[in-house]
Amino acid sequence: MTTTATDLKVDVWPGLTPRLLRTGAAPEELQEYADAGGYQRIDDPGPLLDAVSASGLLGRGGAAFPLAVKLTTVRAAAQAGHQTVVIANGEEGEPASVKDRWLLRNRPHLVLDGLRLAARVVGAQRGFVYVSDPRAAAAVEAALVTAGTHLGSVQVSVVTVDPAYIAGEESAAVRVINGGPAKPTDKPPRVFEAGVGGLPTLVSNVETLAHLPFILRHGPAEFRRHGTEASPGTFLATVTGAGRPPALYELPHGTRTADLLVRHGVDPDSVTGVLMGGYFAGLLNRSIVEATLDHESMRALGSGLGCGAVAVLTEDCPVAVAASVLSYFDRENAGQCGSCFNGTAAMAAVAQALRDGVADHDDVARLRRWSVVLRGRGACATLDGAANVAASLLDQFPALVDSHIGGGCADCAGFAALRPFEVEAVS
Amino acid sequence: MRIKLDRTLCDGFGICAKHAPDYFSLDDWGYACLEGNGEVPEQDRDAVMRALLDCPVHAIIEIPAPKGAAPAADAAATTARS
Numbered sequence: 001m002t003t004t005a006t007d008l009k010v011d012v013w014p015g016l017t018p019r020l021l022r023t024g025a026a027p028e029e030l031q032e033y034a035d036a037g038g039y040q041r042i043d044d045p046g047p048l049l050d051a052v053s054a055s056g057l058l059g060r061g062g063a064a065f066p067l068a069v070k071l072t073t074v075r076a077a078a079q080a081g082h083q084t085v086v087i088a089n090g091e092e093g094e095p096a097s098v099k100d101r102w103l104l105r106n107r108p109h110l111v112l113d114g115l116r117l118a119a120r121v122v123g124a125q126r127g128f129v130y131v132s133d134p135r136a137a138a139a140v141e142a143a144l145v146t147a148g149t150h151l152g153s154v155q156v157s158v159v160t161v162d163p164a165y166i167a168g169e170e171s172a173a174v175r176v177i178n179g180g181p182a183k184p185t186d187k188p189p190r191v192f193e194a195g196v197g198g199l200p201t202l203v204s205n206v207e208t209l210a211h212l213p214f215i216l217r218h219g220p221a222e223f224r225r226h227g228t229e230a231s232p233g234t235f236l237a238t239v240t241g242a243g244r245p246p247a248l249y250e251l252p253h254g255t256r257t258a259d260l261l262v263r264h265g266v267d268p269d270s271v272t273g274v275l276m277g278g279y280f281a282g283l284l285n286r287s288i289v290e291a292t293l294d295h296e297s298m299r300a301l302g303s304g305l306g307c308g309a310v311a312v313l314t315e316d317c318p319v320a321v322a323a324s325v326l327s328y329f330d331r332e333n334a335g336q337c338g339s340c341f342n343g344t345a346a347m348a349a350v351a352q353a354l355r356d357g358v359a360d361h362d363d364v365a366r367l368r369r370w371s372v373v374l375r376g377r378g379a380c381a382t383l384d385g386a387a388n389v390a391a392s393l394l395d396q397f398p399a400l401v402d403s404h405i406g407g408g409c410a411d412c413a414g415f416a417a418l419r420p421f422e423v424e425a426v427s
Numbered sequence: 428m429r430i431k432l433d434r435t436l437c438d439g440f441g442i443c444a445k446h447a448p449d450y451f452s453l454d455d456w457g458y459a460c461l462e463g464n465g466e467v468p469e470q471d472r473d474a475v476m477r478a479l480l481d482c483p484v485h486a487i488i489e490i491p492a493p494k495g496a497a498p499a500a501d502a503a504a505t506t507a508r509s
Contacts, residue, residue: 186433188490336435338458346455370455377460379434
């Protein structure tokens with residue numbers, strides 16, 4: 001299940017002029033990026049903020065928060081006389097996602113251009129690119145050397161951190177840059193109130209920022225030419241599982257899952273479900289096949305697009321997948337909040353027992369209750385992710401859960417991944 | 428008064444939930460979570476303040492009123508930490 005980067009297929013949806021992906025083996029050089037219209041001059045950031053607002057650009061890190069709202073909040077702080085900071089968050093904690101590392105490794109100037117524009121809008125003189133992947137860090141460092149005056153007045157530094165699920169959470173990013181451990185803090189304050197050095201800080205995913213140069217050049221109407229009303233634009237999807245090599249697609253929001261499966265070389269009839277949004281949004285049954293990939297459709301199914309990572313299940317048993325992911329959360333949580341380190345351990349234990357055929361009805365009832373009452377009890381969303389996995393297993397695969405009570409299955413026995421659907425081991 | 432609970436500090440003593448059960452709920456392992464938005468009306472202030480002062484790990488923190496807000500009647504009793 002673990003593969004190397006060279007196995008990664010990179011593919012643009014048919015009929016789409018790519019906004020984020022590009023073909024070519026080497027990282028994009030400054031000249032190539034500038035010749036294609038990058039690093040365009042910007043005199044007044046006000047109209048760009050209006051364009052971002054009209055574009056409806058949603059955050060691509062997982063929470064789908066409107067970027068314009070974050071920009072407006074931090075810009076208001078700058079206009080009230082505060083210094084401000086921007087962080088391009090490229091610490092892709094989700095093992096099943098590769099898009100942020102791909103962007104940083106292959107199109108560092110696109111990300112830096114987005115960072116520069118965000119910094120202009122919020123009046124920031126300090127910017128950080130926050131990453132764990134050494135190749136991504138090297139590509140951005142090299143791009144910073146060549147970008148020079150293209151970045152304007154913002155001083156940009158690369159900050160590297162050891163890879164971890166929780167290290168990519170926005171308050172963990174701020175904490176690392178402030179000299180602390182890569183662990184989230186409780187809220188309030190939010191990072192836009194008090195972030196790096198106590199200053200109002202915009203933390204945005206690198207893919208989100210990478211859309212800004214397009215919006216500057218082409219405007220919100222062109223941005224909305226693809227996608228749906230509530231999920232505008234294109235997005236990057238990491239597709240794993242189904243016994244196929246992993247692939248990175250740029251596709252419009254609203255694409256039918258069945259079409260993506262066919263393009264990925266998977267027979268939709270063979271699909272039993274998916275693990276959505278990396279490890280965060282939980283499992284979905286076969287209803288995903290006819291659904292469209294956008295935030296509103298996923299919400300209607302009780303799931304989420306998250307960071308756009310879709311792990312396709314064909315022969316893997318969802319019970320074993322849930323046990324594996326919950327065990328991951330048990331190991332990889334920050335160890336800070338009691339509800340989280342106890343709750344993830346407890347939910348993982350029941351899921352493992354179910355997988356091993358030794359769980360009873362009381363265990364499953366406990367799992368169901370924890371999946372409800374533990375929600376929102378952690379300082380970050382890790383515990384919610386674990387609750388999503390537990391709740392979705394019970395809701396989406398009730399017959400399968402029943403059949404595992406008092407007896408496992410043959411498929412479960414063959415599934416024992418520590419980091420299921422990991423695209424690439426990050427060393 | 429306004430309070431917050433830092434769940435990364437909570438060690439599950441549970442004293443808060445005894446003093447102010449409407450404001451602090453405990454999970455199966457005794458760890459607390461703040462109920463509501465942290466606003467504490469005057470009539471509940473004493474109970475919540477006991478919870479705050481009795482928390483052995485100082486996980487309950489009073490949030491100072493935002494600048495420009497009308498001074499609260501209980502402003503003199505602040506024990507805010509930052």
